Amino acid sequence: MANTEALYLDDASLRELTTEVLSSQSITSLSEEEKSLAKNIPTEDIALTMRQTIFYAQGGGQPSDTGAIGPTGQDATFSVSLVRKTPDGRYLHFGKYVDATPFTAGQLVVQKIDDSKRNYHSRLHTAGHIVGLAMQLLMPDRKKVKANHFPNEASMEYKGLLYNEDKPVIQEKVNELVRQDLKILISWSEGGADGEEGRSHDGRTRIASIGGLDYNPCGGTHVPRTGLVGSIVIRKISRQKGISRVSYDVSPEVER
Ligand SMILES: [Zn+2]
Incomplete structure (x- = not known):
């Protein structure tokens, strides 16, 4: 089975791409392992695979992209509601045809992802890195x-106990990192096993770093600079069974 090349790993700015269909099959025809990735998807939906993809596959704590796919030069005829990566590297684009003939293997199609959703998810995900860096700078042993x-x-979430008094301190450090408008740097290092988290591909591990200050294996999508996240709110700190959770949020719309 041919694998899909995930282009968003090297270029998270892509919103449209022409590529070739590998397969279009019913969910019932998938292997049991692949079916388990489509748990909340209607069984009459279709799983589409293509040579390349710009759709982020759900994993690593980040939701899937959604979007639409159509024959080149025509309106989109397939709506994508969820994308999952199988352990053997297939990217299953789950969705349905809108009154259209199914795509055939070898056919050229145009992928378009939901731009505002991707930006929002990338800002939320990048905010997680910023909270993580703030914690690393404030409490390196956590x-x-x-x-x-x-x-x-x-x-x-962190091992050990954090308290409400820590909240304004973390908030202040997070604000400072956003103000500094640091670059998000993506690089690859040798080694690492391929996994569901999407961090490792073909024996390499993808590394995300905020301005060279931290080093995190990560398969998610990011905005290019911390300032593009907008304000991050540390919502609350809660504790359970020796684990502390720092909840945060970003505005759904980019403030300008
Ligand atoms: Zn990341």
Whole structure:
């Protein structure tokens, strides 16, 4: 089975791409493992794979892109509601045809992703890195255990106890990092096993860094500079079973 090349890993600015269809199949015809990735998708939907993709596949705490795909030179005829990456590197674009003939293998199609959703998800995800860097600078011994960058539930979790008094301190450091408008740098290092998190591909691991100050294996999409995230609000600090959660949010719209 041919693999998909994920172009967003090297160029997160792509919003439209012409590429070739590899397969268009019913969800019922997928392997059991692949079906398990489509849990909340109607069974009459279709799984589409293509040579390349600009769609972010859900993982690493970041939601999937949505968008539309159509034959070249025509309106979009396939709406994409979810994209998942299989363990063997296929990118399944789940969705449905809108009164249209299914694509055939080898056909050229145009992918378009929902731009405002991608920008919002990238800002939320990048904000997680900024909160993480603030924590690293303020409390270098704290071990991060979990990250979630979904809308309305974005948070970073740390081993040990944090208190409400820590909130304004973290907020101040986060504001400073946004004000500094630091570059988000993406690089690749050798090694690392391919995983669901999407950090590693073909024996290389993708590294995201804020201005060279930190070093995080990451498969997500980012905005190019911290200033583009806009204001980040540290919503609350909560504790459970020795783990502290720092909840944060960004505005759904970019402030100008
Ligand atoms: Zn990231």
